[in-house]
Amino acid sequence: MSSTYIMKRSDLLKLVQAAMDEYDIYGPVQRRTTWVFDKIDDPSRIDMDYDNTMMSLKKFFIPSKEVMMRFNLREMSIDDSLPDVKAERPQLLVGVHACDIHALLFLDRVFGGKYVDPYYVARRENTTIIGLNCIDPCKHGFCKSVNTHIVNEGYDLYLTPITGDKYYVHVGSPKGDRLLTIAGKLLREATDEGHEAFKASMKHKHESLPVGLHLDNINETFDMAWDDPIWARLGEECMNCGSCALVCPTCYCYDVADELDLSLSNADRTRKWSTCLYHDFALVAGPHNFREDPPARLKYRFYHKIRGALHDHGIIACTGCGRCIEHCPAGISVKDVVYELQKRRVGVPVVKGG
Amino acid sequence: MGDNGKPTVGIFGFTGCAGCQLNILNIEDHLLELLELVDITTWRMAKSENSKGPWDIAFVEGSIAKQEEVVRIKAIRENSRILVAIGACATHGGLPAMRNFRDIDEMKRIVYGEKNDHVDVIPIKRVADYIHVDYELPGCPMDKDEFIRTVKALAVGKTPDIPNYSVCYECKIRENACLLKENKFCMGPVTSAGCGAICPTYGAPCEGCRGPVAQVNWGAEYKILKEMGATDDDIKRRFLKYCPVVADTPEFKELNF
Numbered sequence: 001m002s003s004t005y006i007m008k009r010s011d012l013l014k015l016v017q018a019a020m021d022e023y024d025i026y027g028p029v030q031r032r033t034t035w036v037f038d039k040i041d042d043p044s045r046i047d048m049d050y051d052n053t054m055m056s057l058k059k060f061f062i063p064s065k066e067v068m069m070r071f072n073l074r075e076m077s078i079d080d081s082l083p084d085v086k087a088e089r090p091q092l093l094v095g096v097h098a099c100d101i102h103a104l105l106f107l108d109r110v111f112g113g114k115y116v117d118p119y120y121v122a123r124r125e126n127t128t129i130i131g132l133n134c135i136d137p138c139k140h141g142f143c144k145s146v147n148t149h150i151v152n153e154g155y156d157l158y159l160t161p162i163t164g165d166k167y168y169v170h171v172g173s174p175k176g177d178r179l180l181t182i183a184g185k186l187l188r189e190a191t192d193e194g195h196e197a198f199k200a201s202m203k204h205k206h207e208s209l210p211v212g213l214h215l216d217n218i219n220e221t222f223d224m225a226w227d228d229p230i231w232a233r234l235g236e237e238c239m240n241c242g243s244c245a246l247v248c249p250t251c252y253c254y255d256v257a258d259e260l261d262l263s264l265s266n267a268d269r270t271r272k273w274s275t276c277l278y279h280d281f282a283l284v285a286g287p288h289n290f291r292e293d294p295p296a297r298l299k300y301r302f303y304h305k306i307r308g309a310l311h312d313h314g315i316i317a318c319t320g321c322g323r324c325i326e327h328c329p330a331g332i333s334v335k336d337v338v339y340e341l342q343k344r345r346v347g348v349p350v351v352k353g354g
Numbered sequence: 355m356g357d358n359g360k361p362t363v364g365i366f367g368f369t370g371c372a373g374c375q376l377n378i379l380n381i382e383d384h385l386l387e388l389l390e391l392v393d394i395t396t397w398r399m400a401k402s403e404n405s406k407g408p409w410d411i412a413f414v415e416g417s418i419a420k421q422e423e424v425v426r427i428k429a430i431r432e433n434s435r436i437l438v439a440i441g442a443c444a445t446h447g448g449l450p451a452m453r454n455f456r457d458i459d460e461m462k463r464i465v466y467g468e469k470n471d472h473v474d475v476i477p478i479k480r481v482a483d484y485i486h487v488d489y490e491l492p493g494c495p496m497d498k499d500e501f502i503r504t505v506k507a508l509a510v511g512k513t514p515d516i517p518n519y520s521v522c523y524e525c526k527i528r529e530n531a532c533l534l535k536e537n538k539f540c541m542g543p544v545t546s547a548g549c550g551a552i553c554p555t556y557g558a559p560c561e562g563c564r565g566p567v568a569q570v571n572w573g574a575e576y577k578i579l580k581e582m583g584a585t586d587d588d589i590k591r592r593f594l595k596y597c598p599v600v601a602d603t604p605e606f607k608e609l610n611f
């Protein structure tokens with residue numbers, strides 16, 4: 001049985017419409033100067049030509065604020081919200097770029113690895129993903145430099161735009177088979193002509209995506225750069241607003257707090273996003289703060305993304321999506337920082353760009 | 355504690371618009387529940403019979419603008435176990451403190467005429483300039499949910515959780531497109547969160563009413579606004595609008611306006 005199909009671009013909307021009985025559907029929708037993955041009730045709102053969304057997909061798996069359990073202090077009882085999470089309606093995410101699929105594969109290592117987060121895993125299992133192969137570069141991304149422009153797993157259907165206003169559709173999983181059934185006659189098996197069109201699109205992609213960074217010796221670079229003057233310079237520009245980490249598809253840190261109701265008999269245990277850029281993030285009893293100085297916190301974020309992730313997960317945590325570059329009010333660019341360090345520290349030949 | 359075992363609370367107004375006290379009245383839905391938790395023994399805006407203290411918790415609204423107020427705030431402090439300043443005027447001087455940028459005698463003449471010797475006015479300061487303040491709930495007006503959370507925390511002996519990260523946090527969580535990208539002079543990055551980024555959410559740049567965020571980097575925000583075409587005057591006005599007292603801080607003086 002084949003796993004590649006052809007679909008008219010406009011038929012995606014019909015597929016989404018047909019899937020609505022079964023899933024809560026989210027897709028890219030324009031909002032002022034950016035896009036958001038928004039709940040879709042009217043498929044025509046989906047903008048498959050979107051550049052990039054501000055918030056990544058992590059919000060669907062670790063919501064920005066979530067009650068994990070409720071407890072009653074008079075009865076000393078606990079009500080875990082996990083069964084509710086497991087009972088949520090299946091969600092279908094439409095139009096997910098390759099870099100964002102890589103981000104989810106990274107988060108799987110964090111939340112589904114040695115220490116399993118059952119809330120994350122439940123939502124992940126409950127989610128179906130229609131990926132979108134970008135064949136043209138986006139404004140701020142540098143996926144090819146960090147090797148996230150190609151995905152071979154992590155999607156259920158993967159759409160590559162080909163000539164004739166069509167998609168070349170690859171089925172990646174049994175969940176994708178379910179979508180095939182829903183799509184019915186909207187898809188037909190790819191023929192040689194379709195395969196050729198796909199190859200042409202991929203050739204175009206490889207030619208159009210720039211490479212501006214090399215990650216060779218990146219571990220050594222960061223080991224050497226601990227006292228580099230660049231951190232003080234960036235510290236002057238950074239306001240520790242946390243935007244970079246909030247929009248980052250792989251920044252996963254959160255805070256946990258218990259909140260009593262006014263009767264003082266019930267409490268919610270809530271987790272909400274936090275970031276290492278904030279003063280209280282590394283504040284512990286004492287009070288002591290591991291990173292009291294704001295520039296130390298910016299530096300820490302870079303080290304954790306690159307050096308720390310390599311150490312813990314064997315892969316850097318930057319997917320090259322470019323969100324932090326686009327949304328930093330101070331214009332700080334991870335790409336430029338890594339470029340500068342690489343060039344100065346190990347002299348890796350690079351071409352500026354991409 | 356009052357006779358009923360509940361913590362006693364006093365709510366006091368100084369120089370300001372009384373909007374924060376009004377916001378406490380606006381709690382409506384939860385006011386009765388709140389009264390189950392604490393005993394408001396003094397609140398001139400809402401009660402005709404008021405105790406003279408002591409109080410477990412005092413909430414103080416408004417800036418200190420008269421000699422008489424200096425005496426009164428010190429007395430409240432002496433009679434309170436915990437003292438919380440509420441609203442921009444109390445925490446940062448607020449709009450009233452803009453008066454400090456004009457000559458005080460000239461202002462007296464403009465408002466009260468030539469015979470003004472009896473008028474008690476002094477340079478306006480925030481509450482913490484005169485007494486020790488345990489907690490501050492900033493904002494113009496103070497956020498009522500934050501007020502409720504603070505009352506709950508203090509009633510059970512916890513430290514209230516008052517954000518000291520920037521408005522951008524709440525703005526990003528709400529997935530607002532950033533206004534700085536539209537060349538609007540937003541103060542979000544240098545302003546303390548807690549309001550839910552309500553202004554940018556409705557397309558209006560943050561005016562900084564909750565005051566500077568912890569370890570504020572004025573220089574970076576200055577550079578951003580400058581590059582967007584703001585003049586020094588524009589920037590200064592924004593930085594000082596709700597927090598005129600900031601003008602006296604070393605971080606601000608470094609900017610050399």
Ligand code: SF4
Nearest residue numbers: 238239241242244328
């Ligand atoms: S978005 Fe920019 S200014 Fe804000 S914390 Fe990140 S690097 Fe600093």
Ligand code: SF4
Nearest residue numbers: 522525532533540542
């Ligand atoms: S609009 Fe203002 S508050 Fe919102 S992200 Fe931009 S700078 Fe921050």
Ligand code: SF4
Nearest residue numbers: 549553560561563564
């Ligand atoms: S967005 Fe800024 S001006 Fe508006 S309420 Fe919040 S702190 Fe105040």
